[in-house]
Amino acid sequence: MGLIFLRTAIIFISLLAVMRLMGKRQIGEMQPFEFVITLLIAELACIPMADISIPLLYGIASIVTIFFLHQLLLLFDLKWKPFKTLVGGKPSIVINKDGIDISQLKKNHLDLSDLIESMRSAGYFSLDEVAYALYESSGQFTAMPREDSPKENKVSLPVVIIDDGKFDEKNLALTKTGRAYFQDILQAQKVRSVRSVFVLTLDGTGKVYLQCRGERYRSFRVRLPEGSSW
Amino acid sequence: MVKTLASILASFALLVSAAIFEHWYVGSTFETFGAALETLEAKVRDEAATREDAEAVRTLWEADKKNLHAVIPHNDISQVDYWLGEAVSCIETQTYPDALSRLEVLETICRQIPLTYRITFENIF
Numbered sequence: 001m002g003l004i005f006l007r008t009a010i011i012f013i014s015l016l017a018v019m020r021l022m023g024k025r026q027i028g029e030m031q032p033f034e035f036v037i038t039l040l041i042a043e044l045a046c047i048p049m050a051d052i053s054i055p056l057l058y059g060i061a062s063i064v065t066i067f068f069l070h071q072l073l074l075l076f077d078l079k080w081k082p083f084k085t086l087v088g089g090k091p092s093i094v095i096n097k098d099g100i101d102i103s104q105l106k107k108n109h110l111d112l113s114d115l116i117e118s119m120r121s122a123g124y125f126s127l128d129e130v131a132y133a134l135y136e137s138s139g140q141f142t143a144m145p146r147e148d149s150p151k152e153n154k155v156s157l158p159v160v161i162i163d164d165g166k167f168d169e170k171n172l173a174l175t176k177t178g179r180a181y182f183q184d185i186l187q188a189q190k191v192r193s194v195r196s197v198f199v200l201t202l203d204g205t206g207k208v209y210l211q212c213r214g215e216r217y218r219s220f221r222v223r224l225p226e227g228s229s230w
Numbered sequence: 231m232v233k234t235l236a237s238i239l240a241s242f243a244l245l246v247s248a249a250i251f252e253h254w255y256v257g258s259t260f261e262t263f264g265a266a267l268e269t270l271e272a273k274v275r276d277e278a279a280t281r282e283d284a285e286a287v288r289t290l291w292e293a294d295k296k297n298l299h300a301v302i303p304h305n306d307i308s309q310v311d312y313w314l315g316e317a318v319s320c321i322e323t324q325t326y327p328d329a330l331s332r333l334e335v336l337e338t339i340c341r342q343i344p345l346t347y348r349i350t351f352e353n354i355f
Contacts, residue, residue, distance in 0.1 A: 002249035002349050010354070053304045061248060068241040075234050 001061045008044075008065040012036060020089060031088045031138055033073050040066055088137045095133035095143070099217030102198055108135060112163050112199055119143065126158045127201060127209045128219045156204025156230050165195040175202060176228045185222055186210075204229060252301050257344045259294045264340040266290050270317075271333045277326050284318040306343055310336065 048059030118141035320329035
């Protein structure tokens with residue numbers, strides 16, 4: 001039992017560390033330690049149940065160990081805040097008043113498409129609709145709408161034209177525009193190179209959301225080319 | 231809070247007592263069984279062992295086996311069963327050199343099994 005206790009504890013701590021290192025993408029609606037427990041309990045219950053050569057007591061001892069560790073983590077979680085941050089992580093503000101916080105996205109192993117997907121799930125289709133957006137330590141996405149959020153008729157979905165310095169050819173074709181059209185826009189906005197653009201989105205009303213690396217986002221309107229609708 | 235603390239203490243106490251009991255129980259059972267095997271081995275060396283002597287050791291093992299199933303993997307028990315059966319058979323047919331080698335295997339198993347439950351680096355990893 002002593003060995004099982006130690007081995008279970010080692011596996012538990014290793015899994016917890018790995019889950020924390022993987023970032024919020026892997027968790028989804030659970031605290032990292034809850035996720036680890038869910039992963040382990042199912043296996044621990046299954047192995048002695050199916051393999052009759054293993055005494056049932058081994059499974060029970062492992063499950064009691066998991067319960068013990070869970071209760072211990074809960075206690076530390078309530079009583080010692082730094083421990084809570086260490087084990088559970090802390091919320092990451094990925095959108096603030098300056099736009100997308102690229103470093104926070106990277107820290108959580110997320111990219112622009114993950115952020116846009118989360119925003120759509122939360123009911124926001126344009127990046128400038130929210131003042132703050134954050135990923136909770138459980139991986140859940142929360143957004144606070146901007147007070148002056150543009151209440152306009154949404155005629156079409158804003159599409160990503162430039163993602164992390166690269167044109168999205170599929171969306172260029174969808175919007176019936178071309179690289180040259182956006183390069184002119186970038187020039188007008190005094191953006192030297194497309195590689196310095198982290199994100200550029202365009203919607204059906206001609207509204208552009210542009211954010212360059214290390215800069216505040218800009219939102220402006222452009223005249224869409226003839227026949228451009230989606 | 232009190233409930234959490236109580237559950238932590240209770241589960242920890244349960245695990246520690248189970249670990250101590252397992253360590254003691256497996257150790258003492260195999261010590262007794264090992265001692266019986268050594269006595270039988272001495273008789274086999276003198277070529278004085280009879281089936282009754284071997285059966286007495288088997289009865290001792292059978293009595294402990296039932297409880298051991300709860301704490302050690304059943305494959306380990308099957309191994310002891312197998313080698314003990316062979317040893318009893320060799321003693322019955324009075325093929326003492328063969329019986330001696332079987333008993334030697336059994337004694338090794340008896341020494342090894344309790345060691346696999348010790349909290350040591352090689353056992354943990």
